[in-house]
Amino acid sequence: xxxxxxxxxxxxxxxxxxxxxxxxxxxxxxxxxxxxxxxxxxxxxxxxxxxxxxxxxxxxxxxxxxxxxxxxxxxxxxxxxxxxxxxxxxxxxxxxxxxxxxxxxxxxxxxxxxxxxxxxxxxxxxxxxxxxxxxxxxxxxxxxxxxxxxxxxxxxxxxxxxxxxxxxxxxxxxxxxxxxxxxxxxxxxxxxxxxxxxxxxxxxxxxxxxxxxxxxxxxxxxxxxxxxxxxxxxxxxxxxxxxxxxxxxxxxxxxxxxxxx
Amino acid sequence: xxxxxxxxxxxxxxxxxxxxxxxxxxxxxxxxxxxxxxxxxxxxxxxxxxxxxxxxxxxxxxxxxxxxxxxxxxxxxxxxxxxxxxxxxxxxxxxxxxxxxxxxxxxxxxxxxxxxxxxxxxxxxxxxxxxxxxxxxxxxxxxxxxxxxxxxxxxxxxxxxxxxxxxxxxxxxxxxxxxxxxxxxxxxxxxxxxxxxxxxxxxxxxxxxxxxxxxxxxxxxxx
Numbered sequence: 001x002x003x004x005x006x007x008x009x010x011x012x013x014x015x016x017x018x019x020x021x022x023x024x025x026x027x028x029x030x031x032x033x034x035x036x037x038x039x040x041x042x043x044x045x046x047x048x049x050x051x052x053x054x055x056x057x058x059x060x061x062x063x064x065x066x067x068x069x070x071x072x073x074x075x076x077x078x079x080x081x082x083x084x085x086x087x088x089x090x091x092x093x094x095x096x097x098x099x100x101x102x103x104x105x106x107x108x109x110x111x112x113x114x115x116x117x118x119x120x121x122x123x124x125x126x127x128x129x130x131x132x133x134x135x136x137x138x139x140x141x142x143x144x145x146x147x148x149x150x151x152x153x154x155x156x157x158x159x160x161x162x163x164x165x166x167x168x169x170x171x172x173x174x175x176x177x178x179x180x181x182x183x184x185x186x187x188x189x190x191x192x193x194x195x196x197x198x199x200x201x202x203x204x205x206x207x208x209x210x211x212x213x214x215x216x217x218x219x220x221x222x223x224x225x226x227x228x229x230x231x232x233x234x235x236x237x238x239x240x241x242x243x244x245x246x247x248x249x250x251x252x253x254x255x256x257x258x259x260x261x
Numbered sequence: 262x263x264x265x266x267x268x269x270x271x272x273x274x275x276x277x278x279x280x281x282x283x284x285x286x287x288x289x290x291x292x293x294x295x296x297x298x299x300x301x302x303x304x305x306x307x308x309x310x311x312x313x314x315x316x317x318x319x320x321x322x323x324x325x326x327x328x329x330x331x332x333x334x335x336x337x338x339x340x341x342x343x344x345x346x347x348x349x350x351x352x353x354x355x356x357x358x359x360x361x362x363x364x365x366x367x368x369x370x371x372x373x374x375x376x377x378x379x380x381x382x383x384x385x386x387x388x389x390x391x392x393x394x395x396x397x398x399x400x401x402x403x404x405x406x407x408x409x410x411x412x413x414x415x416x417x418x419x420x421x422x423x424x425x426x427x428x429x430x431x432x433x434x435x436x437x438x439x440x441x442x443x444x445x446x447x448x449x450x451x452x453x454x455x456x457x458x459x460x461x462x463x464x465x466x467x468x469x470x471x472x473x474x475x476x477x478x479x480x481x482x483x484x
Contacts, residue, residue, distance in 0.1 A: 081376040085379035
Protein backbone atom coordinates (compact mmCIF):
# COMPACT_ATOMS: atom_id res chain seq x y z
CA UNK A 1 0.00 0.00 0.00
CA UNK A 2 3.01 2.26 0.50
CA UNK A 3 3.55 2.19 -3.27
CA UNK A 4 -0.06 3.26 -3.77
CA UNK A 5 0.31 6.10 -1.29
CA UNK A 6 3.55 7.22 -2.95
CA UNK A 7 1.88 7.13 -6.34
CA UNK A 8 -1.05 9.18 -5.10
CA UNK A 9 1.34 11.61 -3.42
CA UNK A 10 3.01 12.23 -6.78
CA UNK A 11 -0.35 13.09 -8.32
CA UNK A 12 -0.85 15.96 -5.91
CA UNK A 13 -1.09 19.36 -7.50
CA UNK A 14 -0.33 22.82 -6.21
CA UNK A 15 -1.71 26.24 -7.01
CA UNK A 16 0.80 29.01 -6.32
CA UNK A 17 -0.56 32.53 -6.15
CA UNK A 18 2.01 35.19 -7.02
CA UNK A 19 1.97 38.63 -5.38
CA UNK A 20 -1.44 38.19 -3.78
CA UNK A 21 -3.04 41.51 -2.81
CA UNK A 22 -6.49 40.42 -1.55
CA UNK A 23 -7.75 39.70 1.95
CA UNK A 24 -6.50 36.87 4.14
CA UNK A 25 -10.08 35.72 4.59
CA UNK A 26 -10.63 35.21 0.87
CA UNK A 27 -7.30 33.43 0.59
CA UNK A 28 -8.35 31.03 3.37
CA UNK A 29 -11.63 30.36 1.55
CA UNK A 30 -9.75 29.73 -1.67
CA UNK A 31 -7.41 27.37 0.14
CA UNK A 32 -10.41 25.41 1.47
CA UNK A 33 -11.96 25.24 -2.00
CA UNK A 34 -8.73 24.01 -3.59
CA UNK A 35 -8.28 21.52 -0.77
CA UNK A 36 -11.63 20.04 -1.79
CA UNK A 37 -10.11 19.48 -5.23
CA UNK A 38 -7.11 17.82 -3.59
CA UNK A 39 -4.93 20.77 -4.45
CA UNK A 40 -2.52 22.56 -2.17
CA UNK A 41 -2.37 26.37 -2.11
CA UNK A 42 0.86 28.33 -1.75
CA UNK A 43 1.66 32.01 -2.08
CA UNK A 44 4.86 33.60 -3.35
CA UNK A 45 6.12 37.13 -3.64
CA UNK A 46 8.29 38.29 -6.52
CA UNK A 47 10.14 41.57 -7.03
CA UNK A 48 6.82 43.07 -8.05
CA UNK A 49 7.83 43.98 -11.59
CA UNK A 50 5.42 41.49 -13.20
CA UNK A 51 1.65 41.13 -13.04
CA UNK A 52 0.16 40.54 -9.57
CA UNK A 53 -2.56 38.15 -8.39
CA UNK A 54 -1.72 35.36 -10.78
CA UNK A 55 -2.59 31.76 -9.90
CA UNK A 56 -0.47 29.00 -11.42
CA UNK A 57 -1.48 25.34 -11.30
CA UNK A 58 1.55 23.04 -11.33
CA UNK A 59 2.62 19.49 -10.65
CA UNK A 60 6.15 18.17 -10.25
CA UNK A 61 7.58 21.39 -11.64
CA UNK A 62 5.37 21.48 -14.75
CA UNK A 63 2.91 24.32 -15.25
CA UNK A 64 -0.53 22.97 -16.13
CA UNK A 65 -2.59 26.13 -16.21
CA UNK A 66 -2.68 29.70 -15.00
CA UNK A 67 -5.31 32.39 -14.48
CA UNK A 68 -6.04 35.63 -12.67
CA UNK A 69 -6.85 35.06 -9.00
CA UNK A 70 -10.09 37.02 -9.44
CA UNK A 71 -11.62 34.25 -11.54
CA UNK A 72 -10.86 31.75 -8.77
CA UNK A 73 -12.16 34.05 -6.05
CA UNK A 74 -15.41 34.44 -7.98
CA UNK A 75 -15.84 30.70 -7.59
CA UNK A 76 -15.75 30.73 -3.78
CA UNK A 77 -18.70 33.08 -3.62
CA UNK A 78 -21.69 30.74 -3.86
CA UNK A 79 -24.00 33.47 -2.54
CA UNK A 80 -23.67 35.27 -5.89
CA UNK A 81 -24.30 32.01 -7.74
CA UNK A 82 -27.72 31.78 -6.12
CA UNK A 83 -28.60 35.24 -7.42
CA UNK A 84 -27.44 34.95 -11.00
CA UNK A 85 -26.79 32.22 -13.52
CA UNK A 86 -24.39 34.36 -15.51
CA UNK A 87 -21.40 34.06 -13.20
CA UNK A 88 -18.32 33.01 -15.16
CA UNK A 89 -16.77 29.62 -14.49
CA UNK A 90 -13.09 29.12 -13.89
CA UNK A 91 -11.34 27.00 -16.46
CA UNK A 92 -8.56 26.30 -14.02
CA UNK A 93 -11.03 24.64 -11.66
CA UNK A 94 -12.52 22.67 -14.54
CA UNK A 95 -8.99 21.38 -15.08
CA UNK A 96 -8.91 20.13 -11.49
CA UNK A 97 -12.10 18.12 -11.78
CA UNK A 98 -11.77 14.45 -10.98
CA UNK A 99 -8.21 14.81 -9.83
CA UNK A 100 -6.70 13.06 -6.85
CA UNK A 101 -7.74 14.42 -3.51
CA UNK A 102 -5.11 14.64 -0.86
CA UNK A 103 -6.49 14.70 2.63
CA UNK A 104 -3.85 14.29 5.29
CA UNK A 105 -4.92 13.14 8.74
CA UNK A 106 -8.57 12.51 7.97
CA UNK A 107 -10.63 11.91 11.08
CA UNK A 108 -12.23 8.52 11.55
CA UNK A 109 -15.64 10.11 10.93
CA UNK A 110 -14.48 11.48 7.59
CA UNK A 111 -13.02 8.13 6.57
CA UNK A 112 -16.23 6.32 7.51
CA UNK A 113 -18.21 8.89 5.50
CA UNK A 114 -15.97 8.37 2.51
CA UNK A 115 -16.11 4.57 2.79
CA UNK A 116 -19.91 4.65 3.04
CA UNK A 117 -20.10 6.94 0.02
CA UNK A 118 -17.95 4.61 -2.09
CA UNK A 119 -19.79 1.53 -0.82
CA UNK A 120 -23.06 3.17 -1.84
CA UNK A 121 -21.68 3.79 -5.34
CA UNK A 122 -20.83 0.10 -5.58
CA UNK A 123 -24.25 -0.90 -4.28
CA UNK A 124 -26.00 1.27 -6.86
CA UNK A 125 -23.90 -0.27 -9.60
CA UNK A 126 -24.62 -3.78 -8.27
CA UNK A 127 -21.56 -5.26 -9.99
CA UNK A 128 -17.79 -5.00 -10.17
CA UNK A 129 -15.11 -5.87 -7.65
CA UNK A 130 -14.57 -4.14 -4.35
CA UNK A 131 -11.66 -4.73 -1.98
CA UNK A 132 -11.80 -3.29 1.49
CA UNK A 133 -9.11 -3.43 4.15
CA UNK A 134 -10.28 -3.08 7.74
CA UNK A 135 -6.94 -3.73 9.50
CA UNK A 136 -8.62 -6.22 11.84
CA UNK A 137 -11.60 -8.44 11.03
CA UNK A 138 -13.07 -7.50 14.41
CA UNK A 139 -13.73 -4.04 12.94
CA UNK A 140 -16.29 -5.78 10.72
CA UNK A 141 -17.51 -8.38 13.21
CA UNK A 142 -18.22 -5.69 15.82
CA UNK A 143 -20.19 -3.48 13.44
CA UNK A 144 -23.67 -4.60 12.43
CA UNK A 145 -23.81 -1.77 9.90
CA UNK A 146 -20.64 -2.95 8.18
CA UNK A 147 -21.78 -6.59 8.04
CA UNK A 148 -25.12 -5.38 6.71
CA UNK A 149 -23.46 -3.22 4.04
CA UNK A 150 -21.11 -5.92 2.77
CA UNK A 151 -23.92 -8.48 2.81
CA UNK A 152 -26.05 -6.08 0.76
CA UNK A 153 -23.16 -5.49 -1.65
CA UNK A 154 -22.62 -9.22 -2.18
CA UNK A 155 -26.34 -9.86 -2.59
CA UNK A 156 -26.58 -7.02 -5.12
CA UNK A 157 -23.92 -8.70 -7.25
CA UNK A 158 -20.74 -6.90 -6.17
CA UNK A 159 -17.71 -9.19 -5.82
CA UNK A 160 -16.73 -7.91 -2.37
CA UNK A 161 -13.62 -9.01 -0.50
CA UNK A 162 -12.66 -7.80 2.97
CA UNK A 163 -9.21 -8.05 4.53
CA UNK A 164 -7.98 -7.94 8.10
CA UNK A 165 -5.99 -9.67 10.79
CA UNK A 166 -7.93 -12.76 11.96
CA UNK A 167 -8.83 -11.51 15.44
CA UNK A 168 -12.51 -12.40 14.98
CA UNK A 169 -14.51 -14.92 13.01
CA UNK A 170 -17.09 -13.98 10.45
CA UNK A 171 -19.53 -16.75 9.71
CA UNK A 172 -22.47 -17.23 7.38
CA UNK A 173 -21.69 -14.20 5.31
CA UNK A 174 -21.99 -13.97 1.51
CA UNK A 175 -18.85 -11.87 0.90
CA UNK A 176 -15.22 -13.06 0.75
CA UNK A 177 -13.10 -12.77 3.88
CA UNK A 178 -9.32 -12.81 3.50
CA UNK A 179 -7.35 -13.33 6.69
CA UNK A 180 -4.23 -11.21 6.79
CA UNK A 181 -2.15 -13.72 8.76
CA UNK A 182 1.18 -11.97 8.24
CA UNK A 183 -0.07 -8.51 9.13
CA UNK A 184 0.88 -7.21 5.67
CA UNK A 185 -2.09 -4.88 5.68
CA UNK A 186 -2.36 -4.16 9.40
CA UNK A 187 -1.68 -0.44 9.01
CA UNK A 188 -3.93 0.09 6.00
CA UNK A 189 -7.53 1.16 5.77
CA UNK A 190 -8.35 0.96 2.09
CA UNK A 191 -11.16 0.57 -0.38
CA UNK A 192 -10.71 -0.12 -4.05
CA UNK A 193 -13.73 -0.29 -6.34
CA UNK A 194 -13.45 -0.86 -10.09
CA UNK A 195 -16.95 0.40 -10.93
CA UNK A 196 -17.45 -2.73 -13.05
CA UNK A 197 -15.84 -0.72 -15.80
CA UNK A 198 -18.13 2.29 -15.37
CA UNK A 199 -15.76 5.26 -15.07
CA UNK A 200 -18.39 7.25 -13.14
CA UNK A 201 -18.30 4.72 -10.31
CA UNK A 202 -14.60 3.95 -9.89
CA UNK A 203 -13.29 5.02 -6.51
CA UNK A 204 -10.39 4.42 -4.18
CA UNK A 205 -9.39 5.30 -0.65
CA UNK A 206 -5.91 4.37 0.51
CA UNK A 207 -4.64 5.19 3.95
CA UNK A 208 -1.96 4.24 6.38
CA UNK A 209 -2.27 4.54 10.12
CA UNK A 210 0.59 6.45 11.72
CA UNK A 211 1.96 4.62 14.77
CA UNK A 212 1.93 6.49 18.07
CA UNK A 213 5.21 7.51 19.74
CA UNK A 214 5.59 4.12 21.35
CA UNK A 215 5.14 2.48 17.95
CA UNK A 216 1.71 0.97 18.56
CA UNK A 217 -1.37 1.29 16.38
CA UNK A 218 -4.31 2.88 18.14
CA UNK A 219 -6.78 1.02 15.94
CA UNK A 220 -5.71 -2.31 17.42
CA UNK A 221 -6.97 -1.33 20.85
CA UNK A 222 -9.60 1.34 20.27
CA UNK A 223 -13.11 1.19 18.91
CA UNK A 224 -13.21 2.22 15.25
CA UNK A 225 -15.88 4.80 15.92
CA UNK A 226 -13.77 6.50 18.54
CA UNK A 227 -12.66 9.69 16.84
CA UNK A 228 -9.59 9.98 19.01
CA UNK A 229 -8.27 6.76 17.47
CA UNK A 230 -5.15 6.91 15.34
CA UNK A 231 -4.10 9.40 12.72
CA UNK A 232 -4.03 8.36 9.11
CA UNK A 233 -2.15 9.46 6.03
CA UNK A 234 -4.89 9.22 3.54
CA UNK A 235 -5.70 9.83 -0.10
CA UNK A 236 -8.83 9.25 -2.07
CA UNK A 237 -9.67 9.54 -5.72
CA UNK A 238 -12.53 9.10 -8.14
CA UNK A 239 -10.38 9.67 -11.21
CA UNK A 240 -10.88 6.53 -13.37
CA UNK A 241 -7.32 6.32 -14.73
CA UNK A 242 -5.84 6.74 -11.25
CA UNK A 243 -8.10 4.05 -9.81
CA UNK A 244 -7.03 1.69 -12.61
CA UNK A 245 -3.39 2.42 -11.81
CA UNK A 246 -4.02 1.69 -8.11
CA UNK A 247 -5.50 -1.70 -8.99
CA UNK A 248 -2.36 -2.46 -11.01
CA UNK A 249 -0.05 -1.39 -8.21
CA UNK A 250 -2.02 -3.32 -5.58
CA UNK A 251 -1.89 -6.45 -7.75
CA UNK A 252 1.89 -6.13 -8.10
CA UNK A 253 2.42 -5.57 -4.40
CA UNK A 254 0.13 -8.13 -2.75
CA UNK A 255 -0.58 -11.70 -3.66
CA UNK A 256 -3.07 -11.56 -0.83
CA UNK A 257 -5.44 -9.34 -2.80
CA UNK A 258 -7.97 -11.42 -4.68
CA UNK A 259 -7.90 -9.31 -7.81
CA UNK A 260 -9.62 -10.56 -10.92
CA UNK A 261 -7.45 -10.80 -14.00
CA UNK B 262 -55.09 1.35 8.60
CA UNK B 263 -53.23 -1.92 8.80
CA UNK B 264 -51.52 -2.85 12.01
CA UNK B 265 -48.28 -4.72 12.04
CA UNK B 266 -47.21 -6.62 15.06
CA UNK B 267 -44.22 -8.56 16.15
CA UNK B 268 -43.03 -9.73 19.53
CA UNK B 269 -41.63 -6.37 20.46
CA UNK B 270 -43.89 -3.64 19.23
CA UNK B 271 -46.79 -2.56 17.12
CA UNK B 272 -46.37 0.16 14.53
CA UNK B 273 -49.10 1.72 12.51
CA UNK B 274 -48.50 1.64 8.76
CA UNK B 275 -48.57 5.14 7.37
CA UNK B 276 -47.48 7.13 4.36
CA UNK B 277 -45.18 10.05 5.03
CA UNK B 278 -47.83 12.53 3.86
CA UNK B 279 -50.24 11.29 6.52
CA UNK B 280 -47.72 11.81 9.29
CA UNK B 281 -46.14 15.09 8.19
CA UNK B 282 -47.81 18.06 9.89
CA UNK B 283 -50.04 19.93 7.44
CA UNK B 284 -47.90 23.06 7.72
CA UNK B 285 -44.80 21.06 6.71
CA UNK B 286 -45.89 21.30 3.07
CA UNK B 287 -43.78 24.31 2.31
CA UNK B 288 -41.06 23.81 4.87
CA UNK B 289 -37.62 22.31 4.47
CA UNK B 290 -37.42 18.64 5.36
CA UNK B 291 -34.34 16.67 6.40
CA UNK B 292 -34.49 12.89 6.09
CA UNK B 293 -31.83 11.22 8.23
CA UNK B 294 -31.13 7.52 8.58
CA UNK B 295 -28.54 4.78 8.13
CA UNK B 296 -26.83 4.60 4.73
CA UNK B 297 -28.61 1.38 3.86
CA UNK B 298 -32.09 2.36 5.06
CA UNK B 299 -34.98 3.16 2.77
CA UNK B 300 -34.75 6.85 3.62
CA UNK B 301 -34.35 7.63 -0.08
CA UNK B 302 -37.85 6.28 -0.70
CA UNK B 303 -39.27 8.53 1.99
CA UNK B 304 -37.52 11.53 0.46
CA UNK B 305 -38.71 10.47 -3.01
CA UNK B 306 -42.32 10.35 -1.80
CA UNK B 307 -41.99 13.88 -0.44
CA UNK B 308 -40.30 14.96 -3.68
CA UNK B 309 -43.00 13.42 -5.88
CA UNK B 310 -45.57 15.64 -4.14
CA UNK B 311 -43.91 18.54 -5.90
CA UNK B 312 -46.14 17.87 -8.92
CA UNK B 313 -49.25 18.01 -6.73
CA UNK B 314 -48.28 21.25 -5.03
CA UNK B 315 -46.90 23.18 -7.94
CA UNK B 316 -44.20 22.18 -10.33
CA UNK B 317 -41.86 19.43 -11.47
CA UNK B 318 -39.07 18.94 -8.90
CA UNK B 319 -35.47 20.08 -9.05
CA UNK B 320 -32.83 17.55 -8.04
CA UNK B 321 -29.25 18.10 -6.89
CA UNK B 322 -27.44 14.78 -7.01
CA UNK B 323 -23.94 14.19 -5.71
CA UNK B 324 -24.19 10.40 -5.70
CA UNK B 325 -26.01 9.32 -8.85
CA UNK B 326 -25.44 10.64 -12.32
CA UNK B 327 -28.40 12.33 -13.97
CA UNK B 328 -29.40 9.14 -15.85
CA UNK B 329 -28.99 6.94 -12.78
CA UNK B 330 -31.11 9.27 -10.71
CA UNK B 331 -33.93 9.38 -13.27
CA UNK B 332 -33.98 5.58 -13.28
CA UNK B 333 -34.23 5.34 -9.50
CA UNK B 334 -36.89 8.01 -9.23
CA UNK B 335 -39.03 6.82 -12.17
CA UNK B 336 -41.31 4.56 -10.03
CA UNK B 337 -42.22 7.56 -7.87
CA UNK B 338 -43.23 9.87 -10.70
CA UNK B 339 -47.02 10.31 -10.75
CA UNK B 340 -48.87 9.07 -13.82
CA UNK B 341 -49.01 11.57 -16.65
CA UNK B 342 -45.73 13.26 -15.82
CA UNK B 343 -42.71 12.19 -17.85
CA UNK B 344 -39.51 11.84 -15.86
CA UNK B 345 -37.97 14.22 -18.42
CA UNK B 346 -39.75 17.02 -16.58
CA UNK B 347 -37.18 16.69 -13.83
CA UNK B 348 -34.46 19.33 -13.73
CA UNK B 349 -31.35 17.51 -12.51
CA UNK B 350 -28.16 19.18 -11.31
CA UNK B 351 -25.50 16.50 -11.58
CA UNK B 352 -22.34 17.06 -9.52
CA UNK B 353 -20.88 13.58 -9.74
CA UNK B 354 -17.72 14.30 -11.73
CA UNK B 355 -19.31 12.39 -14.56
CA UNK B 356 -17.52 11.67 -17.76
CA UNK B 357 -18.00 14.46 -20.31
CA UNK B 358 -20.21 12.48 -22.70
CA UNK B 359 -22.98 12.05 -20.11
CA UNK B 360 -26.12 14.07 -20.59
CA UNK B 361 -27.52 16.24 -17.84
CA UNK B 362 -29.86 19.19 -17.33
CA UNK B 363 -26.98 21.05 -15.71
CA UNK B 364 -23.66 19.64 -14.58
CA UNK B 365 -21.09 20.69 -12.02
CA UNK B 366 -17.55 19.35 -12.16
CA UNK B 367 -17.33 18.23 -8.53
CA UNK B 368 -19.42 18.21 -5.33
CA UNK B 369 -16.86 20.68 -3.97
CA UNK B 370 -18.06 23.34 -6.44
CA UNK B 371 -20.95 24.74 -4.41
CA UNK B 372 -20.91 27.87 -6.55
CA UNK B 373 -21.48 25.69 -9.61
CA UNK B 374 -24.49 24.10 -7.91
CA UNK B 375 -25.87 27.55 -7.05
CA UNK B 376 -25.43 28.70 -10.66
CA UNK B 377 -27.21 25.59 -11.96
CA UNK B 378 -30.06 26.31 -9.57
CA UNK B 379 -30.28 29.89 -10.85
CA UNK B 380 -30.39 28.54 -14.40
CA UNK B 381 -33.24 26.23 -13.40
CA UNK B 382 -35.17 29.14 -11.95
CA UNK B 383 -34.50 31.27 -15.04
CA UNK B 384 -35.96 28.48 -17.14
CA UNK B 385 -38.84 27.18 -15.04
CA UNK B 386 -39.66 29.78 -12.37
CA UNK B 387 -40.60 28.94 -8.79
CA UNK B 388 -43.61 28.26 -6.58
CA UNK B 389 -44.72 25.10 -4.80
CA UNK B 390 -41.79 23.04 -5.94
CA UNK B 391 -39.67 20.60 -3.92
CA UNK B 392 -35.90 20.52 -4.43
CA UNK B 393 -34.07 17.32 -3.49
CA UNK B 394 -30.46 17.29 -2.28
CA UNK B 395 -28.94 13.78 -2.39
CA UNK B 396 -26.94 13.90 -0.19
CA UNK B 397 -25.52 16.28 2.38
CA UNK B 398 -23.10 13.49 3.40
CA UNK B 399 -21.34 13.62 0.05
CA UNK B 400 -21.01 17.41 0.17
CA UNK B 401 -19.34 17.02 3.57
CA UNK B 402 -16.60 14.86 2.04
CA UNK B 403 -15.46 17.76 -0.09
CA UNK B 404 -16.20 20.90 1.90
CA UNK B 405 -15.98 21.88 5.55
CA UNK B 406 -18.99 21.67 7.83
CA UNK B 407 -19.00 25.45 8.12
CA UNK B 408 -19.07 25.97 4.36
CA UNK B 409 -21.73 23.29 3.79
CA UNK B 410 -23.86 24.81 6.56
CA UNK B 411 -23.69 28.26 4.99
CA UNK B 412 -24.48 26.78 1.57
CA UNK B 413 -27.54 24.86 2.79
CA UNK B 414 -28.75 27.89 4.72
CA UNK B 415 -28.57 29.95 1.53
CA UNK B 416 -30.14 27.16 -0.53
CA UNK B 417 -33.10 26.97 1.84
CA UNK B 418 -33.60 30.72 1.97
CA UNK B 419 -33.31 31.06 -1.82
CA UNK B 420 -35.89 28.30 -2.34
CA UNK B 421 -38.18 29.93 0.20
CA UNK B 422 -37.93 33.36 -1.48
CA UNK B 423 -39.19 31.75 -4.68
CA UNK B 424 -42.00 29.84 -2.99
CA UNK B 425 -40.23 26.47 -3.04
CA UNK B 426 -38.87 24.18 -0.34
CA UNK B 427 -36.23 21.49 -0.06
CA UNK B 428 -36.00 17.86 1.00
CA UNK B 429 -32.50 16.72 1.85
CA UNK B 430 -30.84 13.43 2.73
CA UNK B 431 -28.23 12.75 5.40
CA UNK B 432 -26.57 9.49 6.44
CA UNK B 433 -26.68 9.00 10.18
CA UNK B 434 -23.70 6.59 10.23
CA UNK B 435 -20.97 9.05 9.51
CA UNK B 436 -21.69 12.29 11.30
CA UNK B 437 -20.94 13.29 14.85
CA UNK B 438 -23.59 14.57 17.23
CA UNK B 439 -22.42 18.17 17.16
CA UNK B 440 -22.52 18.43 13.36
CA UNK B 441 -25.85 16.64 13.26
CA UNK B 442 -27.40 19.07 15.74
CA UNK B 443 -25.97 22.00 13.81
CA UNK B 444 -27.62 20.78 10.60
CA UNK B 445 -30.93 20.15 12.39
CA UNK B 446 -31.16 23.91 13.01
CA UNK B 447 -31.72 24.42 9.27
CA UNK B 448 -34.80 22.22 9.10
CA UNK B 449 -38.21 22.86 10.69
CA UNK B 450 -39.06 19.24 9.93
CA UNK B 451 -36.76 16.26 10.44
CA UNK B 452 -37.81 12.73 9.45
CA UNK B 453 -35.79 10.15 11.35
CA UNK B 454 -35.57 6.73 9.71
CA UNK B 455 -34.48 3.39 11.09
CA UNK B 456 -34.65 -0.18 9.95
CA UNK B 457 -36.08 -2.89 12.09
CA UNK B 458 -36.30 -6.46 10.90
CA UNK B 459 -37.58 -6.16 7.34
CA UNK B 460 -39.38 -2.89 7.66
CA UNK B 461 -38.62 0.79 7.61
CA UNK B 462 -39.73 2.88 10.57
CA UNK B 463 -39.91 6.65 10.70
CA UNK B 464 -40.95 9.44 12.98
CA UNK B 465 -41.24 13.16 12.44
CA UNK B 466 -39.67 15.87 14.57
CA UNK B 467 -41.23 19.26 14.08
CA UNK B 468 -42.99 21.42 16.61
CA UNK B 469 -43.60 18.13 18.37
CA UNK B 470 -42.37 14.58 17.92
CA UNK B 471 -44.59 11.82 16.52
CA UNK B 472 -44.41 8.19 17.51
CA UNK B 473 -42.71 5.65 15.23
CA UNK B 474 -44.66 4.48 12.17
CA UNK B 475 -44.00 1.80 9.63
CA UNK B 476 -43.32 3.40 6.28
CA UNK B 477 -45.83 2.75 3.53
CA UNK B 478 -45.27 3.93 -0.01
CA UNK B 479 -47.57 6.71 -1.09
CA UNK B 480 -48.83 5.56 -4.47
CA UNK B 481 -48.70 1.82 -3.96
CA UNK B 482 -45.55 -0.11 -4.53
CA UNK B 483 -44.51 0.21 -8.15
CA UNK B 484 -41.15 -1.46 -7.75
